[in-house]
Amino acid sequence: MRRAMNVVPGKGARFFLALIPFVLIAFLYVTGSAERRAVNPNDKLLPPVSEMATTVTRLATEPDKRSGTLVLWADTAASLQRLGLGLGFAAAIGLGFGLLLGMLPTASAGLGPLVAVLSMIPPMAILPVLFIVFGLGELSKVMLIVIGITPFLMRDLAMTVGAIPREQMIKAQTLGASTWQTTLRVALPQTFPRLLEALRLSLGPAFLFLISAEAIAAENGLGYRIFLVRRYLAMDTILPYVAWITLIAYVLDFALARLARWGFPWAYVQEAR
Structure with a gap:
């Protein structure tokens, strides 16, 4: 008997199956928007797709009267800069401490509990507190992302290093490698693929921290724009911005996945089987 758990769709079928939920969501939205507008022509909750397209075109192509910038692209650039800095610093700190905790039992015993506690805050x-300490400028927004995801990266990478077969460590030491050499030549190469995967998992929280910080204290950015226009119930701006943020996050996730498989194909050998 053929079981459903053993049915593996081909590439064409996978694309079709993935497309169905998006088509259904679009259909439900268009239908709901039309029904609400039929009842109330001034309804703002579910604006028509044409209205959102007009708003996005204006934000993307017409300079803002106050600042003279193309609002959509200026907001995107500001948010991506903050996100990139936050993820970059978090990755560097997480990798360094992850290797330290994973390679040195003394460091793990001394700092492990502290990192575990910090990850729960x-x-x-x-x-x-960040706004008080670092001010309302860019640093506080970047620091929120760093503080938000770095403890997770530390713990995840430390566990990755700890899961490396002990035989590899023993062989390296037998060949005369020092702790530093073993870290660089054995642990570090096997940690990089997991770092990229951990960054993929951190994209959602990182965007959450970014949008939250921009909503409270910022003069530009995707989160700033959403919370600026909410008072006017401008769903024709809010919904496209939410979709744009989602698309950016998906593209970043896809890029990190491709980078991991391109740079470290040996880590995904079993997936290819």
């Missing part, structure tokens, strides 16, 4: 709870 809700980053949003200390946002006011």
Whole structure:
């Protein structure tokens, strides 16, 4: 008997199956928008797709009267800069401490509990503290992303290093490798693929911290724009911005996945079988 758990769709079928939910969501939205507008022509909750397209075109192609910038692209550039800095610093710190905790039992015993405790602190709870300490400028927004995802990266990478077969460590030492050489030649190469995967998992929280910080104290950015126009119930701007943020996050996730498989194909050998 053929079981459903053993049915593997081909590439064409996978594309079709993936497309169905998006088509259904679009259909439900268009239908709901039309029904609400039929009842109330001034309804703002579900604006028609044509209205959102007009708003996006204006934000992307017409300079803002106050600042003279193309609002959509200026907001995107500001948010991506903050996100990139936050992810970059978090990755560097997480990789360094992950290797330290994973390679040195003494460091793990001394710093492991502290990192575990830090990872339990809700980053949003200390946002006011960050604004007080670092001010309302760019640094506080970047630091929220760093503080929010770095402890997770530390713990995840430390566990990755700890899961490396002990035989590899022993062989390296037998060949005369020092702790530093073993870290660089054995642990580090096997940690990079997991770092990229961990960054993929951190994209969602990183965007959450970014949008939250921009909503409270910023003069530009995707989160700033959403919370600026919410008072006017401008769903024709809010919904496209949410979709744009989602698309950016998906593209970044896809790029990190491709980078991991291109740079470290040996780590995905079993997936290819």
